[in-house]
Amino acid sequence: MDGVVITGTGAVSLLGTGVPRLIGGLLGNEVAVRPAPWVGPGAAPVAWWTAVPDFRPLEWMTDQVEAGTDLFAQFALAAAEQAIQQAGLKNFDPRRTAVVHGTSMGGMRALLKGQHQLDIADPQLDPVMLAEVLGAMVDQTCYIWFFLGKEFDSRVVVDSLTLVWSRAIGVPAA
16 A cells, blocks of 8 residues: 555553553563453363453543443544554544554444344344354455455445344344
8 A cells, every 4th residue: 555654553452551562462472361250269260251451441531432332442442542642643634544443243242232122123132142143244244355355346245234134133124
């Protein structure tokens, strides 16, 4: 890509908040996966978990934003704010600014739980399992489309995934 400049970076990772913490953890061969804290002492760990150890949302956003934002989006906002601070940007042209964001299934659980609360989706469906299955569907579609290079019309992909998604959760066809 010609004419692209990276002016700042930010990270919220399982190794910690900030690019220096991420790089330090990677170079130090740190492992962020740990036995789940709900596993009793002395018991064989049967559950593993990861968490961002030092993330404090209110260092990066207001109370109101925190209350209305999924955790994955809070991570993205914090990382973007870090990049802006590192770059020393005060004003920037939004038409010439981009954010590269990576997540896997961020926000889907909140979306599905919200649909259940509104009685839109079939109440017999498990929203967590549904998020995993439908997320895998989107992941696989993106893998075939972007990584393997299969040609798709973006409108057809979005319409098809939306239709499959809505029918899977029990929303009647319009």
